[in-house]
Amino acid sequence: MDDKFENAAEDVADSVAEDVVEDVVEDVVADEVVRERRQLINLTYRLLGTVAEAEDAVQETYARWYSMSAPERDAIDSPGAWLTTVASRICLNLLGSARARRETYVGDWIPEPLPEPAEWTSVRTSGAGGDPADRITLDESVGMAFLVVLDAMTPAERVAFILHDVFRYPFAAVADVTGRTPAACRQLASSARRRIRAAQTSATPSARRARVVREFKAAWQAKDIAAIIGLLDPEATAIADSGGLAPAFLDPIEGGEQIARGWIEIAKRMPESMALLERTVNGQPGLVAEQDGVTVTVFAFDIVGDSIRRIWVMRNPAKLRQWTVG
DSSP states (O other): OHHHHHHHHHHHHHHHHHHHHHHHHHHHHHHHHHHHHHHHHHHHHHHHSOHHHHHHHHHHHHHHHHHSOHHHHHTOSOHHHHHHHHHHHHHHHHHHHHHHHGGGSSSOOOOOOOOOGGGOOOTTSSSSOOOGGGOOOOSGGGSHHHHHHHHTSOHHHHHHHIIIIITOOOHHHHHHHHTSOHHHHHHHHHHHHHHHHHHOOOOOOHHHHHHHHHHHHHHHHTTOHHHHHHHEEEEEEEEEEOTTSSOOOSSOEESHHHHHHHHHHHHHHOOTTEEEEEEEETTEEEEEEEETTEEEEEEEEEEETTEEEEEEEEOOGGGOGGGOOO
């Protein structure tokens, strides 16, 4: 009788131990899956160019993960790699459809500008500031000039380049995402690299960029057209994105003098309640216009040496939600 009791006790103990081990393994995998969220947000923003679409793609990725049965999830050796592959495929499909959608977009389309991480406010949470895990890491691969070049690439080029050159995934993994051979993905990344090099200019130190932006702000507020012209490259371009939801110029303004005249007109129409503030935009010095405490415009600059080569003006309120304080 004692032997039977001892054997039964051992069986129960073994069963409990197995359950505990299984629970620990499940918790470890669950933690790994949750920790991938920030990486996925960083990836999908670079692929899609807007935070809302990036968050939707990540949400869809997690929905697919949790829609699988427990045995199906257990069979996946690397949940992180699986999540990255699925998120990248979702983005690849979205990039293809985005081109068709933009044919009906009012005016030019510009990637969504990002504030400094310390100023980040997520629109997907109610009331409080966003989860730090959702913040996009700001580096040169999210500079506005860089994102604009990415947006001119084919979807396959963009995915291959971002996965391999930015996130260091091997071409075999990129091939699994795109449905192409590793050699074809290598060619796609090489083509994207050439586009990046063709658009690149010599790096301007951040302090110099900040000084140019500060001088531009001062000249603009003083309505000093000569000073504005002096800060602009003669062949500078200004592009606005309103999506038809806010007043803005629909066609790009070409030439330093034309831009200066346009900015003087804007200055004349600015209400007294409008504040022009120096802020970091996608990791670079920029300007923000606030009216009654609400961000209504974000200005990003491409600066070469001491001259402004391009100005991107974001007026679309749907792309300014990350700048809302509250």
